[in-house]
Amino acid sequence: MKVCVIGTGYVGLVTGVCLAHIGHDVICIDNNENKVNLMKQGQSPIYEPGLSDLMRSSMESGRLSFSTDLGAGVNHGEILFIAVGTPPLPTGESDTRYVEAVAKGIGANLRGGYKVIVNKSTVPIGSGDWVRMIVLDGLKERLGVTQGEGFTMTEEVEACFDVVSNPEFLREGSAVYDTFNPDRIVLGGSSDRAIAMMSELYQPLVNRDFSENKSLPPVPIVVTDLSSAEMIKYAANAFLATKISFINEVANVCDRVGADVTQVAKGIGLDSRIGDKFLQAGIGWGGSCFPKDVSALIHTAEDYGYSTELLNAVVNVNKKQRVMAIEKLQQELKILKGKVVGLLGLTFKPDTDDMRDAPALNIIEELNRLGAKVKAYDPIVSQTGISHGLSGVIIESDASMLADGCDALVLVTDWQEFLDLDFEKMAKVMKQPLIIDGRNFLDKRAIEELGYRYVGMGR
Numbered sequence: 001m002k003v004c005v006i007g008t009g010y011v012g013l014v015t016g017v018c019l020a021h022i023g024h025d026v027i028c029i030d031n032n033e034n035k036v037n038l039m040k041q042g043q044s045p046i047y048e049p050g051l052s053d054l055m056r057s058s059m060e061s062g063r064l065s066f067s068t069d070l071g072a073g074v075n076h077g078e079i080l081f082i083a084v085g086t087p088p089l090p091t092g093e094s095d096t097r098y099v100e101a102v103a104k105g106i107g108a109n110l111r112g113g114y115k116v117i118v119n120k121s122t123v124p125i126g127s128g129d130w131v132r133m134i135v136l137d138g139l140k141e142r143l144g145v146t147q148g149e150g151f152t153m154t155e156e157v158e159a160c161f162d163v164v165s166n167p168e169f170l171r172e173g174s175a176v177y178d179t180f181n182p183d184r185i186v187l188g189g190s191s192d193r194a195i196a197m198m199s200e201l202y203q204p205l206v207n208r209d210f211s212e213n214k215s216l217p218p219v220p221i222v223v224t225d226l227s228s229a230e231m232i233k234y235a236a237n238a239f240l241a242t243k244i245s246f247i248n249e250v251a252n253v254c255d256r257v258g259a260d261v262t263q264v265a266k267g268i269g270l271d272s273r274i275g276d277k278f279l280q281a282g283i284g285w286g287g288s289c290f291p292k293d294v295s296a297l298i299h300t301a302e303d304y305g306y307s308t309e310l311l312n313a314v315v316n317v318n319k320k321q322r323v324m325a326i327e328k329l330q331q332e333l334k335i336l337k338g339k340v341v342g343l344l345g346l347t348f349k350p351d352t353d354d355m356r357d358a359p360a361l362n363i364i365e366e367l368n369r370l371g372a373k374v375k376a377y378d379p380i381v382s383q384t385g386i387s388h389g390l391s392g393v394i395i396e397s398d399a400s401m402l403a404d405g406c407d408a409l410v411l412v413t414d415w416q417e418f419l420d421l422d423f424e425k426m427a428k429v430m431k432q433p434l435i436i437d438g439r440n441f442l443d444k445r446a447i448e449e450l451g452y453r454y455v456g457m458g459r
């Protein structure tokens with residue numbers, strides 16, 4: 001099928017590349033010319049495992065191209081994905097101005113046959129109908145109809161497109177894998193024609209043709225109305241964030257009573273009603289989705305006169321959790337002024353270069369406030385030299401350099417390669433061998449055998 005994806009951030013680019021890989025004819029549109037030029041040369045502007053290879057092979061097969069020309073994209077696609085950012089405003093609401101600009105642009109370029117316009121961006125509940133209205137506004141503008149002229153859409157124009165909500169659930173760092181191995185596909189909309197076209201688009205994924213485990217039953221498609229599909233995305237992320245805040249709260253109680261939260265998580269996770277995922281206690285959740293989506297849901301509820309007691313608590317627990325590592329440093333080192341603290345990892349989670357709302361940012365800020373000197377080593381940030389606008393931290397090029405002269409190390413991100421670090425060598429260059437394991441990631445006993453004082457989160 002002919003597809004146009006507008007916006008080449010994490011969601012848009014991964015969607016475009018993966019749809020091309022499963023056989024569709026895809027054009028990805030972005031208004032950032034430098035980014036488009038980079039992608040035209042087969043280079044991915046984001047770090048995402050497996051993405052660059054798929055991107056290049058799809059480009060070679062002629063099924064994937066990039067352009068800044070929205071009109072050409074709209075003309076090409078029978079399915080048009082809106083996948084631009086909806087960053088949080090200071091109020092916690094989503095900033096939908098990019099979605100609005102794209103919807104208007106689609107309307108202004110709408111010609112030819114029937115098209116499905118897909119909301120892939122995480123948009124506030126109710127945005128499906130709003131997008132439809134904006135597209136019609138763009139179309140009216142092109143047709144030269146000014147406000148107040150009593151313009152009525154002909155049936156033909158009204159029927160030339162439908163809006164569908166199709167939220168994504170991919171995780172950064174495993175976005176390609178998640179796209180080929182979805183747990184479900186959610187399609188929200190009222191048009192049978194649009195839902196049928198979307199189902200056809202995803203058929204290879206539904207059949208698990210590109211999945212790691214082809215013997216699994218077909219992927220369920222959940223068809224809902226527009227608002228329910230939009231709500232599914234918020235509720236899924238809010239539930240996962242709640243699970244993490246819950247286990248972090250349990251970890252804090254474990255710390256006080258001398259229990260081990262990793263054992264508790266195992267014990268409760270084996271109950272199939274609870275499940276073992278997202279029960280890893282640590283310094284809390286971050287990234288581009290959880291913080292934004294949880295606050296947007298809280299905000300929407302408030303708009304409709306409902307106060308979300310549980311979700312407010314989920315956010316507050318997470319705020320406290322981020323600086324819990326510092327409380328532990330204070331317990332161990334007492335005064336932090338003049339102490340040197342080395343952070344292992346900076347990104348909000350491993351296998352990504354994303355620093356958005358990363359717990360590391362709060363930890364650096366708080367350590368600076370308390371007068372400590374902060375150094376950091378992160379496999380991606382150190383390698384790429386991308387500063388991410390970080391201040392108050394010295395970026396070291398490897399873990400030994402990081403350890404040199406440190407009073408303590410804090411493991412902030414659970415990068416797999418940290419398991420293979422030479423902690424014995426690192427202990428020798430530290431002022432004192434102390435590790436705060438902010439992700440309960442390291443082998444406590446093995447680390448202690450090397451002479452470290454090991455402090456985990458609730459263990």
Ligand code: UDX
Pocket residue numbers: 168169170171172173237240244277278279280281282283284285286287288289290348349
């Ligand atoms: C999340 C959702 O998982 C995904 O479905 C949605 O589409 C986008 O948001 P992502 O932001 O990539 O994906 O990260 P995820 O792997 O879910 O982790 C989010 C945060 O929670 C990270 O900071 C991670 O370190 C933390 N986390 C996760 C925990 O602290 N404990 C856990 O058990 C799991």
